[in-house]
Amino acid sequence: MAEKAIEVTDLTIAYKDKPVLWDVDMDVPAGTLMAIVGPNGAGKTTLIKAILGLVKAAAGQVLVYGKSYAEQRHLVGYVPQRGSVDWDFPTSVLDVVMMGRYGALGWLKRPGATERAAALDALDKVGMKPFAERQISQLSGGQQQRVFLARALVQDAQLYFMDEPFQGVDATTERAIVTLLQELRSAGKTVVVVHHDLQTVPEYFDWVTMLNVRRIASGPVSEVFTEENLRQTYGGKVAFLSAAGNGKNGTQYATG
């Protein structure tokens, strides 16, 4: 198998005394687009945050390109859920995107012309360049999402984590994200996406991890995205499972 971008071994996380993730193993080969799916409360976001060191693990190990996250931070870009911030914050689109360079800039240094150019370039990639000077509270949900994507793009990472980028976005934004994912893959990057829409999994991604506190399955979509695994992940709440695995006949999956 190719080089591993992420190796998660025996990861266990608990809030107070309730386990959120239980003994999770997950390998992500470099250069793949991986979806993480599972019902609400399955620990999808927590898994990403644990890999990024934002949530403390009770047990287990996480390696990013063979080393700890702290050592490999410069290789990683992060797109949080857009609902995690206050969009009424007094700042412009360009300013938010430049924040992606803050880590590389280090202490005390101010963003300058180089950062500005990089930010404008990233905004162009997500079709948001005309909005560079716009106050962020004036953006639609989809536009907010694209700003967050641009902010991660200027990190110029090898490995990207995206938390529900498709959540509640318009068709334009969905298309922009899909195009972006494909561009990232052809550039040899690895992308891990928390995803909700089971129907588009086979179309958008080549690997999938199915999660419900425990890891149910993880591997190439063609092998593990099966009726049996879906049933285990969603606890029998998935209707019309016969379509699982190809997802191209237009069947609606109802998830609980």
Added chain:
Amino acid sequence: MDISQLLYDLFFDYTLRTVGLGAAILGIVSGMLGSFAVLRKQSLLGDAISHAALPGIVLAFLLTRTREPAVLMLGALIAGWIGTLFMLTITRTTRIKYDSALGLVLSVFFGLGLMLLTFTQKLPDATQAGLDKFLFGQAATLLQRDVITMGLIGAMALGLLVAFWKEFKLLTFDPEYAASLGFPVRVLDVLLTTLLVIAIVIGLQTVGVVLMSAMIVAPAAAARQWTDRLSLMVVLGGLFGALAGVGGTLISSSAERLPTGPVIVLCVSTIVLISMLFATNRGLLWNWIRSQQNRRKLRARAVLADLNTLAMQHPDQEHGHSVSVLRAMSTNPDGVSYALSQLKERGHAREVAHEVWALTDEGLAEASKNLENKRE
């Protein structure tokens, strides 16, 4: 006392100059750091900190038996800081929520402070006199030495704010993302909160523990109304704070027995009120004007559509329709005349006879275009 005399004294009278300078420093520091507190949804943290500072002030006096402001400020600083740490520990380790923790710390510390204050006032010696001025503030007690201390500490706090501007901005907007980039978020959080404690302590002698939180929240809230840029908001916050500080001090010093704190707070409240009402972009007045303009525009469109509907029932475009029919069709009959005059101005409609209107060619084109857009 007339205003020119007051302004003259502000520059040449020793007491007034000292007091004015002190109030300006406290306004600038609390307005600028308060902007961050407000954006971080920590407005009430300032209230808890300033109340928590009271026992520190009294204890500092009891231990040293001096009323040296620097000593008392140090006591306030330590107590305010301990109060903050208590609050953070309570929210992190128990199931008590942030707002309840705030209330707990505020009331427990303030109660302790009041108790100590009462105890101190019963002491036989007279050195404790004036300690209760810390409740509502007394600008007249400021000496040049105190102002210099305030200025130095304030400059240090603002220096740190500028030095870590980028980090504080990121921390305020998106702390989790900041952590993912490798910034020590916990340390930055403690540092920024410490700066807030400093800003509060600087103002305690002048404004008092009860109302100091207004100096944190109000200038920032007013500044937010005027701008969508963080840097400008922080500068404006400082400016508004200074304005209220100096204005309040002047007013309270022009009359006998007027406590400084409440007067300064009234000044800053006036600034907030004006900003809420008249600020461009976010102010209520502007919002109202904008919504009126939109409403007129929509009303003109509606009348145009009504005229079009009527015209479709007559093969002859010259055929006029009376205003009373249009009024009957409109949801807002009173606006019809104004809408018609607007349509006339744009050349979309013309008055063929008194109170009888018809579409022009341009009006017809415009109406069908609107209809087309609506269908899409």
